[in-house]
Amino acid sequence: MNEDLFDFILETSPKGLCYCHLGNKETWINPEWRKALGYDSRQQVLVTEDFVFKDQLDFMVNDLQEKDFNSSSQYQIDYKHHNGSILQTICNGMLQKDSEGLPYALLIVIEQCHQSRESLQLLNGHSNGLTKENLNEKLKLSEERFRLAFQHAAIGMAIVSLEGKWLRVNRSLFDILGYRPSELLRLTFQDITHPEDLDKDLNLLNEILERKRDSYQMEKRYFHKEGHIVWVILTVSIVKNSIGEPLHFISQLTDISKVKATEQEIQSMMEVTNDQNRRLLNFAHIVSHNLRSHSGNLSMLLNFIETDTDEESRQQLFKMFRHATSNLQETVGHLNEVVAVNTTIENLSRINLKGAINCAIGNVEALLKAADGICRNEVKEDVVIDAVPAYLDSILLNFLTNAIKYRSPDRNLIIVLRAETEGNKVTLSIQDNGMGIDLALNQDKIFGMYKTFHANTDARGIGLFITKNQIEAMGGKVTLESEVNVGTTFTIHFKIRE
Numbered sequence: 001m002n003e004d005l006f007d008f009i010l011e012t013s014p015k016g017l018c019y020c021h022l023g024n025k026e027t028w029i030n031p032e033w034r035k036a037l038g039y040d041s042r043q044q045v046l047v048t049e050d051f052v053f054k055d056q057l058d059f060m061v062n063d064l065q066e067k068d069f070n071s072s073s074q075y076q077i078d079y080k081h082h083n084g085s086i087l088q089t090i091c092n093g094m095l096q097k098d099s100e101g102l103p104y105a106l107l108i109v110i111e112q113c114h115q116s117r118e119s120l121q122l123l124n125g126h127s128n129g130l131t132k133e134n135l136n137e138k139l140k141l142s143e144e145r146f147r148l149a150f151q152h153a154a155i156g157m158a159i160v161s162l163e164g165k166w167l168r169v170n171r172s173l174f175d176i177l178g179y180r181p182s183e184l185l186r187l188t189f190q191d192i193t194h195p196e197d198l199d200k201d202l203n204l205l206n207e208i209l210e211r212k213r214d215s216y217q218m219e220k221r222y223f224h225k226e227g228h229i230v231w232v233i234l235t236v237s238i239v240k241n242s243i244g245e246p247l248h249f250i251s252q253l254t255d256i257s258k259v260k261a262t263e264q265e266i267q268s269m270m271e272v273t274n275d276q277n278r279r280l281l282n283f284a285h286i287v288s289h290n291l292r293s294h295s296g297n298l299s300m301l302l303n304f305i306e307t308d309t310d311e312e313s314r315q316q317l318f319k320m321f322r323h324a325t326s327n328l329q330e331t332v333g334h335l336n337e338v339v340a341v342n343t344t345i346e347n348l349s350r351i352n353l354k355g356a357i358n359c360a361i362g363n364v365e366a367l368l369k370a371a372d373g374i375c376r377n378e379v380k381e382d383v384v385i386d387a388v389p390a391y392l393d394s395i396l397l398n399f400l401t402n403a404i405k406y407r408s409p410d411r412n413l414i415i416v417l418r419a420e421t422e423g424n425k426v427t428l429s430i431q432d433n434g435m436g437i438d439l440a441l442n443q444d445k446i447f448g449m450y451k452t453f454h455a456n457t458d459a460r461g462i463g464l465f466i467t468k469n470q471i472e473a474m475g476g477k478v479t480l481e482s483e484v485n486v487g488t489t490f491t492i493h494f495k496i497r498e
Contacts, residue, residue: 016089016110020048022061022103027052036113038082051080055151061106063180064095074111074185076168088168089113090185156232156253159239162209162246164188176232176255178225189251194221194229201234208238209246219256231260294328300366323362348386348474348497353428354379356389357417360396367404373413375400383419385426385494391470398467399490403432408485426494433487437480 016033027048029037037051048057060075079087090112096105150157156173158166166184174180177192190198197220204216215237222230232253239247301321308314357377361368368375385392400415407413411433419428471478475495482488 016113018052018106018108018110020057020106020108022105033110036087036110037079051082053078053080057106059181060091060093060108061095061103063182064093064106065103075182076185077108087113090167156251156255158184158251158253160189160249160251162248164190167248173253176230176253177222183225192223194223197221205236205249208236208249214238222253229257230255231257294324294363297363297366298324298328300370304366304369320362320365324365328363347388349389350384351387351389351392352381353383353385353419353426354381356392357396360393360400363397364400364404367401368413371404371407371413373404373407373415375415375417377417379417379419379428383421383426384496385428386497387474387494388470391474395467395470395492398464399430402464403430403434403488407432407434408487410485424496426496428492428494429489430492431487431489436484436486436488437482438484439482 013030014032016036017030018033019028021027029039034040048054056075056077060077063075075091075093077089077091079089081087089110091108091110093106093108095103096107097103150168151170153170153172156176157170158173159168161167165188169181169184173184177184179187179192190202193201197218200218201220204213204218207213208216215235217233217235220232220234222232224230232255235252235254237250239250241247298321301317301324305314305317305321308317354377357379361375361377364375403415404413414433416431417428418431419426421427468478471492477493478490479493480488480490
């Protein structure tokens with residue numbers, strides 16, 4: 001392009017134009033922009049640093065070096081008016097490069113321009129007693145402080161339009177979100193907000209516009225340019241004009257992604273700790289309850305053997321004793337499994353339900369004999385469930401010993417166990433004709449810790465709490481029906497893995 005044509009474009013353009021030689025300090029600006037900056041229209045050559053901030057100009061040059069000219073690329077550039085005030089602009093530009101590809105000149109086109117509110121207030125005389133002599137100096141100092149505080153703030157800061165468009169952003173916001181200012185200026189905050197947080201943010205903004213609040217703060221997620229989630233504490237306030245009309249929002253973003261990551265790690269550790277505590281509680285219960293039941297059963301069988309004089313009966317009792325000791329060894333083995341593995345659904349074993357019930361009945365045979373009670377296992381041979389063996393032992397043993405302990409003194413004890421299979425679910429019912437529980441008084445306390453319902457000195461109120469915990473740990477649930485002086489039916493719902 002020849003110089004005459006270039007001069008013609010500069011002089012006649014209806015937009016503000018600046019042509020900066022990067023190798024020296026000379027800058028040509030067209031009449032439109034000279035007028036906007038308050039300079040004499042005949043003054044054509046200026047010193048760049050007199051009216052533009054060097055750090056902003058350098059950022060624009062560096063950014064343009066990384067890409068070809070794009071008319072949609074926009075930059076925030078602040079200019080110093082001849083009277084000392086600040087003109088805030090939205091610009092685009094184009095670099096000229098030499099034969100070696102090095103930039104030597106920059107052409108800037110001013111698309112939008114407005115004077116900062118602080119400048120207008122001072123220039124209109126609202127200066128709290130400032131004299132004409134020091135007005136410009138105070139104005140320059142105020143604008144410079146604002147620019148430096150905004151641009152170099154440790155937190156992300158942005159001026160956002162009422163429609164959500166980014167108007168001005170600082171470097172910290174670039175570090176937080178990963179977008180160059182020119183990229184953000186083509187977006188709205190809605191474009192990069194996590195969908196789950198957008199409605200809350202918009203509702204709070206509307207409350208500001210409806211004058212229900214002046215500001216708000218919230219935790220919010222943005223999408224980083226690279227695609228990952230960035231957590232911030234967002235603080236938003238409104239800027240109004242002299243008659244109270246909203247102009248734009250001021251947003252401050254504090255990056256809390258590391259804090260959130262730490263919280264998630266702590267939460268994960270807490271879940272592991274809670275799981276370990278549950279396992280420890282289950283282990284302690286199995287040791288104290290199950291082994292005590294085994295011990296009581298063996299002790300009672302020995303008493304029967306010692307007092308029974310019928311040889312045939314004694315032989316039957318010896319068989320029961322051997323069976324009980326074998327069950328005790330199996331329970332101890334299950335305890336080792338509880339210690340060795342994490343008790344989760346992935347660690348469940350396929351178990352024949354009828355066989356497990358027969359084993360549990362064998363562990364309380366002496367107690368049943370002493371109570372003149374009977375226990376009928378009506379579960380079919382082919383019913384299988386997925387369970388933790390030690391937990392299933394504990395569950396069955398707890399329900400059976402409770403039925404024996406809380407039997408009715410008015411009738412012989414009868415316990416019946418039945419199971420139904422439907423799809424991937426097995427429902428086991430354990431029914432007795434014992435004392436029953438008053439559900440009208442105790443419905444919400446049945447499975448609570450340390451809750452007891454009968455005047456039994458041995459009751460500690462932890463068995464049903466542990467049992468419910470063990471059932472739910474395996475993905476099941478438990479319910480009951482009970483009537484005083486009629487009996488109780490516990491129903492356990494097991495899940496079968498596909």
